[in-house]
Amino acid sequence: MRFSVSVKPFRGQLDVAAFAGVFMLLLVFVLLASLVYTPGVSVSLPFAEGLPGTDRPTIEVAVDSSGRYYHQNQLIAEPALRARLREAATNSAAPPTLVVRMDQKASHEMLVHLTMLAREAGINDTLLATSPGSSETIPLPKP
Numbered sequence: 001m002r003f004s005v006s007v008k009p010f011r012g013q014l015d016v017a018a019f020a021g022v023f024m025l026l027l028v029f030v031l032l033a034s035l036v037y038t039p040g041v042s043v044s045l046p047f048a049e050g051l052p053g054t055d056r057p058t059i060e061v062a063v064d065s066s067g068r069y070y071h072q073n074q075l076i077a078e079p080a081l082r083a084r085l086r087e088a089a090t091n092s093a094a095p096p097t098l099v100v101r102m103d104q105k106a107s108h109e110m111l112v113h114l115t116m117l118a119r120e121a122g123i124n125d126t127l128l129a130t131s132p133g134s135s136e137t138i139p140l141p142k143p
Contacts, residue, residue: 043103048130054097059088065105085121097125
């Protein structure tokens with residue numbers, strides 16, 4: 001049994017208005033995408049290349065340029081952070097490592113304070129998170 005084929009390929013000119021309409025919609029979506037809220041903490045990490053990591057469980061804490069602490073993408077006060085760090089240290093099978101995502105503009109004193117807070121909670125190792133890059137792209141201060 002043979003079926004008749006009634007589909008013929010389109011051989012006319014393409015309509016430019018349809019392509020222009022799709023292009024305008026894409027342009028609007030790209031422009032509006034920058035206005036959409038992105039969840040999380042905005043932290044500008046320092047640049048470094050080839051630093052060691054850790055193979056143990058990690059606990060991440062972010063410090064913004066104002067010196068506020070964030071744990072699990074939520075603003076947290078120091079006493080509550082101390083309690084969560086102590087809880088994480090006791091519930092972990094291996095000794096955890098604190099990974100600090102600290103903004104470049106935050107003070108060194110904040111890093112030391114957070115490290116001492118973690119030691120009080122039972123976490124002895126602290127690592128500073130960095131963005132990949134080389135020192136050639138960053139001008140170093142002259143002595």
